[in-house]
Amino acid sequence: MEIKKSNIAKLPSKHGKFFIKAYKQDNQEHLAIMSENFNQLQNPYVRVHSECLTGDALGSLKCDCQNQLDLALNFISKQGGLVIYHRQEGRNIGLLNKINAYALQDKGRNTVEANLELGFAEDERDYSVVKFIFEDLDINSIKLITNNPKKIEYINSIGVSIVERIPAITEVNEFNKNYLNTKKEHFGHML
Incomplete structure (x- = not known):
């Protein structure tokens, strides 16, 4: 697996001042968004945030993605x-398939049922680029911001020590209640 990486650039944002670095794996491009003091931290706070265009960019109320991303960026800009x-x-x-899954959810399926009905596994994510980013940034020990036990399991499996888990709890609303229940009941998220 070949992964290309960019130089590091400054990224001032509404959440604070960061440095940013991009990684390209096949046709996907991922980001490392680092606090200004990142290189001085022994056990940095880390959030592995899975992209959600409808939530992160469009503010969808069907999920908690934008709220979790905002929470992590605000927290990391202050704590490092x-x-x-x-x-x-x-x-x-x-x-495209996510929007098709949304249409099935509109008909009463949960996120897992919709993915399965479309012919996918309940979760198709591959975290190999995360390992590459940790190695590239010389990260061996972290404080992980997550509710997802599979992310904890994966990070432990690649030899990165998790010294603390910080919950990423956000507001429940009438549109994301079923989504959050599925994450809790089916995937074991700690909500």
Whole structure:
């Protein structure tokens, strides 16, 4: 697997001042968004955030993605650390298929049922680029911002020590309630 990487650039944002670096794996491009003090941290706070265009960019209320991303960026700009923006839309089924899954959800399916009905696994994500980013940035020990036990399991499996888990709890609304229940009941998210 060949992964290309960019130089590091400054990224001032509404959340704070960051440095940013891009990684290209096949046809997907991922981001490392680092606090200004990132290189001085022994155990940086880290959020591996899975891309969600409808939530992150359009503010969809069907999920908690934008709220989790905002929470992580605000927290990391103050406490120091890294957000890995993992560009595998819709649990890596792609945007077109994610919208088809939305249509099935409109008919009463949950996110898992919709993915399965479309011929996908319940979660198609591949985290190999995360390992590459940790190695590239010389990260061996972190404080992980997540609710997802599979991300904890994966990070432990690649030899990165998780010294603390910080929950990423956001507001429940009438549109994301079923989505969050599916994450909790089917995937074991710690909500």
